[in-house]
Amino acid sequence: MEFRNLADLNITGLLSVFNLSFSDYLVPFHLTLEQLTSKINAEKIDMNLSVGAFQSNQIVGFILHAEKVEDRKRIVYNAGTGVTPEYRGQGLVRKMYDYIIPMLRDRKTDILALEVIEGNEPAIRAYTNLGFKISRKLLCFKGNIETKETSSEINVQQLDHFQWKTFKSFWDIEPSWQSSVIVLDQMRNDLVILGAYEMTELVGYAIFNPAIGKVYQVAVNKENRRMGIGAKLFKVIGEMSAGSVVVMNNVDDSSENTSQFLRKIGLENWVSQFEMANNINIES
Template sequence: MQVKKLNQILFDELIDCFLKAFDDYFVKMPTDKGYYQKRWEAAGVDFNLSYGMFDDEELVGFIIHAIDERFGIPTAFNTGTGVIPAYRGQRIVKSIYDYALSDLKKNGIQKSILEVITNNDKAVLAYKGVGFKIRKEYKCYAANLSSDSKSEVDIKKIRTDKYDWSKLPHQEYYSWDFQKETILRDSFDLYEVMHNNVADAYFIIHPEKKLLAQFDVFNTSKEAWERLFKAIGQVEAEVKIINVDTRLTDKMEFINLLGLENTIDQFEMELEF
């Protein structure tokens, strides 16, 4: 078997292997190829710095990297790692990383990060064996924010590429797919929540995926959080909230107060070169 870069194969070949590898995953994965084309393009996937294990000409395992400079550091984000069932137990991910990390360094990458479900013990152990360390813990939720209230919160929609991102708090706490660079490459809507003609919260949502990418308040009052979630419910009653950093105690406290359904938890792991 041999490690090669994924820029040498057809997209359909990669997707076929990807879907086989994730067929028995903790979370049911979409099967639409167009979904992955859009998602990986927004994330910044670079197949020149993504890698696969090949048995003769058959792709049997892979690591797909998005490449970007985030917070001033050239970074590789592992947006997908998998091995098809027949080839598991052969330390294929470790072998791919042995090749990949050296190549990433040669290309000026200084850090690699990834996300892994917290109770996927085998994967967590495998990544630790490569040298990754847990840096963040995220919680994911399913939320029904419908309300019987007749009153509405004042909201203002603003284009993401016209917004002053410097005023948004806690940007370093968001995961790769919900950071500014990814959001600007995708079809997200940004809203400010107004109170007495002043913005006191904001949220960013993907209308098609019903995915809440970012949300926060500009002051930490309970009333500001209440207005924020009411405003989100006005735009989309049922939303998915992915990767809330558990260090954001005010945010976590209000989510717990709402009693949202915790669907899954993830670690963000990091390896600095």
């Protein structure tokens, strides 16, 4: 068995092993070449920091990594780990980490982060044994939006750019990687940014991809909550989605008000994940 980074791997070869690895996952899914390419670009996956396990020059396992520097911390995010069914039970995930972690330490990486589905006990045990600890629980919601009459004093309009300084002032919790600023900036052309205004003041916003029915972020100014602003934003999202199912993933379960609100408008928590982190540079 050989381990090396994925800089020279053809994306078609990665697609094949990716789909085979996730074909019997707890939540099975299948990507097209276009979708995998979009994932790599949007999530800023770096093939030089990603690693594969190769048997006779054939890839049979992988870890896809992305990187960002935030608050003077270098964070490497596991955007996907897979091992084909035939090669499971051989400790390949640990071996791939054993291969790549020294290189990440050389880059002064502080934290490794990932998400794992609640109930995937083998994966949770494997990551725990590697030094990862659960940092928070993330809830994934989906359903058809059901909103009642909303405040006529709130005007929702599309914005032409992200207003991150204002948006962040509305946050109670930090978005997960796939809904983070660094990722959404890459996806700008696919997204609709909705701003909710009271008179001329921006008091709430939502970021939505109408092509796939996915809400990435929604937040309301702390002083303007319980005024129907979130409902107004989701009413517009519901109209844009034309009755199709809407998804909002990775809602921090510590935000009970958000979870209650999403259930109230018709979405259900259909699966949950744990965010896990491993500080690999504790000596610094």
